[in-house]
Amino acid sequence: MGRHRHPHLPTTESAVGAIRAVAEEFHLEMTVTDDIGADQTSRRSSAGAFAVLDPDGSLPHEAFVELGGSPAITVRLYPEDDAQITVEGVVFDDVPRDAVPAFLRSCHGGLAHVKGRFFPPGWWLVVPLPGDENHRELILRGGLTPWLSAQVR
Incomplete structure (x- = not known):
C-alpha cells in the first residue's frame, strides 16, 4: 500500500485487475504485457533526462492488454492515468x-454501436458509458469490419 500516486486513480496493476474481471465476466482470453519499465515507456516526455523514478519513488510503467473474442480489443495503460x-x-x-472497465463492458455488452452520417460523411463508433458519457471515433474508410458492420444502427 501507499504506492498510489493519486489516491483516487488506480495503479496500472489495479487497472489490469479490473480489466481481468471484465474478461472473466465475458469469458474472454486475456494477454498482458506489463514489463515496460520507466526506461522504455512510450510517453515519458515530461520527465527530466535522469528522472527514472516517479516523485513517490515508484517505477512508472505501462501495460498492454489484448482481449480475445469479438470485438478485437487492445488496451494500452499509460503511467499518466489514462489509456488508449x-x-x-x-x-x-x-x-x-x-473508465476502461465500463468501456469494455459497453463493447462486449452490446451497447457500443456504429452511426453513419451523410455530412460530414463517415461512420462513427460510439461507446456509451454510464452517466450519459459517450466516446466516439471516426472509422477510417474501408475500416468497417464484420463486427463493426453488425453494430450499425
Whole structure:
C-alpha cells in the first residue's frame, strides 16, 4: 500500500485487475504485457533526462492488454492515468483509466454501436458509458469490419 500516486486513480496493476474481471465476466482470453519499465515507456516526455523514478519513488510503467473474442480489443495503460483503447482497429485516445472497465463492458455488452452520417460523411463508433458519457471515433474508410458492420444502427 501507499504506492498510489493519486489516491483516487488506480495503479496500472489495479487497472489490469479490473480489466481481468471484465474478461472473466465475458469469458474472454486475456494477454498482458506489463514489463515496460520507466526506461522504455512510450510517453515519458515530461520527465527530466535522469528522472527514472516517479516523485513517490515508484517505477512508472505501462501495460498492454489484448482481449480475445469479438470485438478485437487492445488496451494500452499509460503511467499518466489514462489509456488508449483500440476496438476493431478504431483508436480511442485519452480514455480515463478508471473508465476502461465500463468501456469494455459497453463493447462486449452490446451497447457500443456504429452511426453513419451523410455530412460530414463517415461512420462513427460510439461507446456509451454510464452517466450519459459517450466516446466516439471516426472509422477510417474501408475500416468497417464484420463486427463493426453488425453494430450499425
